[in-house]
Amino acid sequence: MSETKVSRSVPKPSKPWQPSAAERAQSLSVGVLAALASVGLVALTPMKGFLPTVIFFGIFAVLIGFAKGTFTRGSTTGKNNAIGILLGLGTCVALIPIASILETTISRGYKGLHRGLFTKDMSMNTAIDPITEGGLLHALLGSLIMVSIALVIAMPLGILTAIYLTEIKGRFSRPVRFLVQAMSGVPSIVAGLFIMSAIIYPITKSFNGLMGALALSILMIPTIARTAEEVLLLIPNDLREAGVALGGTQWRTVAMVVVPAARSGLITAMILGIARVIGETAPILLVTGGGDAINVNPVEGPMGSLPFYIWKSFFFGTEEATTRGWAGLLVLLVFVLILFTLARTLSRRKVRR
Amino acid sequence: MAITEKPAEGPAIPTRRVITTEPRLSDKVFRGIVTAGGLSSLIILGLIAIFLAYQGYEILVKEGTSFFTSSTWEVITDDVGEVQSYDFGLAAMLVGTVLCALIAVIVAVPVAVASALFMTFYAQGKIKAFLIAVIDLMAAFPSILFGFWGFFILMPKVEYWSLLINKYLGWIPIFSVDAKIFTRSPFLAGLVLAVMIIPITTAVAREVFDQTPLDRIQAAYALGATKWAMIRAVALPYGRGGVVGGAMLGLGRAMGETVAVYTVLNIVYQINWQVLFGAGGNVASLILLKFGEAKPLEIKGLMAAGLALFLLTLLVNLLADFIVARTGKKGR
Numbered sequence: 001m002s003e004t005k006v007s008r009s010v011p012k013p014s015k016p017w018q019p020s021a022a023e024r025a026q027s028l029s030v031g032v033l034a035a036l037a038s039v040g041l042v043a044l045t046p047m048k049g050f051l052p053t054v055i056f057f058g059i060f061a062v063l064i065g066f067a068k069g070t071f072t073r074g075s076t077t078g079k080n081n082a083i084g085i086l087l088g089l090g091t092c093v094a095l096i097p098i099a100s101i102l103e104t105t106i107s108r109g110y111k112g113l114h115r116g117l118f119t120k121d122m123s124m125n126t127a128i129d130p131i132t133e134g135g136l137l138h139a140l141l142g143s144l145i146m147v148s149i150a151l152v153i154a155m156p157l158g159i160l161t162a163i164y165l166t167e168i169k170g171r172f173s174r175p176v177r178f179l180v181q182a183m184s185g186v187p188s189i190v191a192g193l194f195i196m197s198a199i200i201y202p203i204t205k206s207f208n209g210l211m212g213a214l215a216l217s218i219l220m221i222p223t224i225a226r227t228a229e230e231v232l233l234l235i236p237n238d239l240r241e242a243g244v245a246l247g248g249t250q251w252r253t254v255a256m257v258v259v260p261a262a263r264s265g266l267i268t269a270m271i272l273g274i275a276r277v278i279g280e281t282a283p284i285l286l287v288t289g290g291g292d293a294i295n296v297n298p299v300e301g302p303m304g305s306l307p308f309y310i311w312k313s314f315f316f317g318t319e320e321a322t323t324r325g326w327a328g329l330l331v332l333l334v335f336v337l338i339l340f341t342l343a344r345t346l347s348r349r350k351v352r353r
Numbered sequence: 354m355a356i357t358e359k360p361a362e363g364p365a366i367p368t369r370r371v372i373t374t375e376p377r378l379s380d381k382v383f384r385g386i387v388t389a390g391g392l393s394s395l396i397i398l399g400l401i402a403i404f405l406a407y408q409g410y411e412i413l414v415k416e417g418t419s420f421f422t423s424s425t426w427e428v429i430t431d432d433v434g435e436v437q438s439y440d441f442g443l444a445a446m447l448v449g450t451v452l453c454a455l456i457a458v459i460v461a462v463p464v465a466v467a468s469a470l471f472m473t474f475y476a477q478g479k480i481k482a483f484l485i486a487v488i489d490l491m492a493a494f495p496s497i498l499f500g501f502w503g504f505f506i507l508m509p510k511v512e513y514w515s516l517l518i519n520k521y522l523g524w525i526p527i528f529s530v531d532a533k534i535f536t537r538s539p540f541l542a543g544l545v546l547a548v549m550i551i552p553i554t555t556a557v558a559r560e561v562f563d564q565t566p567l568d569r570i571q572a573a574y575a576l577g578a579t580k581w582a583m584i585r586a587v588a589l590p591y592g593r594g595g596v597v598g599g600a601m602l603g604l605g606r607a608m609g610e611t612v613a614v615y616t617v618l619n620i621v622y623q624i625n626w627q628v629l630f631g632a633g634g635n636v637a638s639l640i641l642l643k644f645g646e647a648k649p650l651e652i653k654g655l656m657a658a659g660l661a662l663f664l665l666t667l668l669v670n671l672l673a674d675f676i677v678a679r680t681g682k683k684g685r
Contacts, residue, residue, distance in 0.1 A: 087468075087470050088471055090467025091484065094555065097491075100502070101498060104502055157393045164387045168384055168388065168391070170391070180394050181671075185602070185609065186401070187637055188611060193405060194659075196656075197404040221393065225394070250376065250384070251383035276493070281497045281612040285612075285641060311612075326501075337490075340490055340493050
């Protein structure tokens with residue numbers, strides 16, 4: 001018995017919609033031409049610097065793209081090309097600040113990193129001391145404590161709101177959705193003022209970490225509620241029907257079927273909530289008091305936090321203090337990046353299942 | 354015999370099962386708890402308004418309309434610290450808040466719409482995913498980061514740009530300045546705010562463009578439209594409301610921003626429409642600025658200012674939400 005030899009060569013699918021090599025070279029040449037023209041123009045005229053080069057690159061790219069389209073296929077194509085290039089440039093404009101922010105924070109912040117940063121506090125130092133002295137342990141601990149307390153308050157309320165909107169769908173669904181949206185737009189300083197007017201002035205008369213946590217939880221609730229609502233809406237209705245068909249009450253169905261199915265999404269909601277408030281500065285400046293020593297008791301004495309540490313450092317104005325501030329911002333940025341990556345990985349996994 | 358212990362009157366008739374839609378006790382409790390949780394946002398928003406009004410009431414009544422029309426914000430005390438006289442007026446701050454937010458929206462919306470269109474209709478595959486991730490990441494950046502970036506990196510550049518704009522466009526009234534002081538101007542604050550609201554405006558606009566009905570897009574292509582013709586004829590009319598709503602949402606954010614504006618804006622108690630001149634106002638920043646040294650009386654004034662800010666942003670946000678919610682349903 002001889003094996004029949006099957007030809008394994010699969011014909012390569014043609015993709016007529018994809019640009020051919022020649023077309024690619026042409027669009028590349030538009031960019032190169034525009035770059036050359038802009039650099040040339042800036043070199044020949046008294047203008048100097050980076051900014052005019054960039055602006056003229058944009059103008060030339062749009063013009064050359066328009067000319068190319070017009071000569072090959074008429075003015076409609078020319079206009080189409082020009083707009084396409086314009087939109088791409090607009091996207092670049094949106095990306096420039098983020099690149100600049102990342103670059104600045106990393107390049108200036110890493111100078112302030114040292115071994116003691118995460119093991120010392122500032123109780124024995126001021127921000128203008130040499131950079132190797134003191135650290136931000138107190139700020140880190142304070143931020144973690146406040147965010148944890150805020151989470152304990154905001155997580156149940158946020159998820160209950162989401163369950164109300166998706167499972168109960170009561171009479172108030174519409175207004176509640178409206179109000180959650182409105183609440184996400186409450187200025188952070190108003191949250192701080194509210195805590196002052198409602199709790200600090202009439203009752204406690206002291207600034208401490210718990211007040212900061214309460215203010216943060218107000219800002220956290222809408223983020224958690226909206227993300228959790230989106231996640232719960234993605235849970236297929238079959239699951240709910242199956243739960244009820246097996247004799248479960250609504251309470252059992254939601255608690256045993258719907259919420260476990262949405263677990264990773266709810267964790268995403270929690271992470272996004274943390275990311276929303278970890279760098280929140282205005283209410284922290286108003287209500288926490290901002291200490292320089294380690295204080296792990298949220299109900300007594302001022303509590304430091306990362307935003308307060310950064311804020312305070314920058315206002316000394318000396319080089320050491322500024323470096324300290326950038327280092328604090330770098331730590332904060334790393335936190336945000338980690339939280340953001342976590343949230344994205346988790347939500348992607350949810351989709352795949 | 355034991356077997357004779359039979360029930361006397363035959364098999365017992367089972368009681369009739371009650372069929373009802375009435376939820377059980379456990380469900381009633383569950384629904385009660387969830388509804389209470391769901392109404393927490395209403396309660397919190399209500400409490401914010403009530404407490405700020407309660408604390409600021411005294412000042413609002415004493416100042417009356419001059420709280421919104423006068424521009425002075427001062428407390429005069431004698432040597433012992435007793436308050437002699439005071440005058441709280443928010444006009445300059447309110448004008449400044451709106452001015453900075455408007456600059457931000459004017460700068461941010463074209464960029465946001467361009468990137469939303471690019472992400473929806475031009476970018477594909479990995480590039481699209483990357484762009485969406487980066488814009489979302491930017492939305493997660495804390496405002497203090499934008500503030501100090503604006504102060505250290507953007508400010509020197511913007512000062513130079515202001516000089517150029519003033520030199521060549523100074524004949525337009527809002528670009529003229531009385532004295533050539535361009536540091537910490539409303540223009541700079543507006544630019545920083547623009548950078549901050551680009552992500553949210555882009556996200557809202559992108560979501561609406563994403564919902565453009567595919568059949569209309571394909572119909573446009575089938576009629577021989579180029580991509581731009583399709584966008585102009587189909588996507589833009591469909592997404593117009595989303596863009597306006599996203600811009601309003603950005604406006605609300607920009608009005609309520611505190612820290613970033615405080616770092617880059619020079620607060621002056623005088624109404625100033627010259628955007629390039631280094632003097633501006635902002636309600637939120639005023640609160641932060643005055644708070645540290647404020648005496649109880651002034652704190653009450655600040656609470657009243659907070660109430661004004663709260664109501665202003667609430668109004669803008671509700672309007673934005675209303676516009677966005679209406680567009681999705683209306684088929685054009």
